[in-house]
Amino acid sequence: MLSAALALSLLLGAALAPVHGIPVTGLAPTLARRQSTGPPWFAAYSDKWVTGAAPSVQDIYGFNVFILSFLMASGAVDQAQNWEELDAATRSTIKSEYAAAGIKLMVSAFGSTDTPTSSGDDPTTTANNIAAWVIEYGVDVDYEDFTAMNLADGTAETWLTTFTQALRAQLPSGQYLITHAPVAPWFCGTTKYASGAYVTVNQNVGSLIDWYNVQFYNQGTSEYTTCTGLLTESSSTWPNSALFQINSNGGKPANTADASNGFMDTATLAGCVQQAQGMGWSGGVMTWEYPDAASPWIEAVRADSWPVSGSPPPPPPPPATTTAASAMPTSTASGGMCGGIAAWTSGVAYVGGDEVTYNGDLWTAKWWTENDLPGGPAGVWTDEGACS
Structure with a gap:
């Protein structure tokens, strides 16, 4: 992606759910509506450098998908590299907090500067390398090899088909999300691309893709900038x-600096989303990119359709200053499967996956916690059963 984009997501199609994109501030007739693969997806991409790779849950409240960019054929760069360089404990804590808040964490492959087909990268090898990196996350395929697609000779479609098949073989459906982020014109079909572009890709491997984050920007100053042009009738x-017309999800830039063109202000975009919802569309919204689009942005865009309810969870308290040695244990460990595991101790900070004993049972922390009793109302501990 070249710029910040908000994507309106419509989960439908031949076992495939497309998403479309817009800046923050013919497939249609042949793509059959299908059951959504999940709740409306409100996705934010992140490529601008921010400390810590993934923002706090409070900063992106209202989104339920956060996508780190990019994992290129040659390796991780930008926010994906930032994530890669975090220590394992920090990554575990972030993932636990995101999971507790219902936010999916994904990584975006390729981007606008990576041209894997034109560069001669083997699709199967590339898929296997990416799958090995993202085995704990989903993957968004942001394929923008315009050189290969514009040849319209089937090269790009064949590469994407083989790549997606190999990727899904490594990342089984139901356990991992795989989405694609094509530009909207690639769904014009044979009218513009003799080889079909993404109409052909969808026919070949649509059943392996969870949804599309379609980019409705950078395609001309007047393209996809009104509700009519965005939702029901594109230009000639x-x-x-x-x-x-595509039956997909779409995206927009977060502000005018995030894309060359295609920007919509949040009020206009919110009205388009409301109109789409009234027409039976239930996909969601995607944007390029955080931090230009954070919690206030998605709250404004969802206001007239899927309003953000409640309030974000409180931020985690700062790390404990007391040590386990100076704190007083409240229970003692017994034998069996609890051998060698310390008793829960007040004043000690625990992260997701930590084990303690309490009242004769073994407990595992779900996420970061301090001074929350195992079995208490906070619900942050899982009871693994009696120690003996």
């Missing part, structure tokens, strides 16, 4: 590529 320049 890119025919049959509006949201309902």
Whole structure:
């Protein structure tokens, strides 16, 4: 992706759910509506450098998918590299906090500067390398090899088909999310691309893709900038590529600096989302990119359709200053499967996966916690059963 984009997501299609993208501030007739693979997906990409790779839950409250960019054919860069360089304990804590808040953490492959087909990268080897890196996360395929796709000779479609098949073989459906992020014109089909572009990709491997984050920006100053052009009738320049013509999810930039064109302000975009919802669309919204689009942005865009309810969970308290040696244990460990595991101790900070004993049982922390009793109302501990 070249710029910040918000993507409206519609989960439908031949076992495939497309998503479309917009800046923050013909497939349609042949793509059959299908059951959504999950709740409306509100996704934010992150490529701008921020400390810690993944923001706090409070900063992105209202999103339920956060995508680190990018994992290129040559390795991790930008926010994916930032994530890679965190220590294992920090990554575990972030993942636990995101999981508790219902946020999926993904990584985006390729991006606008990576051209794996034109560069001669083997699709199966590339898929296997990416799968090995993201085995704990989902993967968003942001394929933007315009050189290969513009040849319209089937090279790009074949590469993407083989790549997606190999990727899904390593990342089974139901355990891992795989999404694609094509530009909207690639859904014009044979009208513009003799080899079909993403209409062909969808026919070949649509059943292996969870949804599309379609980019509705950087395609011309007047393209996809009104609700009509975005939702129901695209221009003659890119025919049959509006949201309902594609039956997909779409995205927009977060502000004017995040894309060359295609930006919509949040009020206009919120109205388009409301209109789409009224027409039976239930996908969600995607944006490029955080931090230009954070919690206030998605709250504004969802206001007229899927309003953000409640309030974000409180931030975790700072790390404990007391040590286990100076704190007083409240229970003692017994034998059996609890051998060698310390008793729960007040004043000690625990992270997800830590084990303690308490009242004769073994307990495992779900996420970061301090001074929350195992079995208490906070619900942060899982009872693994009696020690003996």
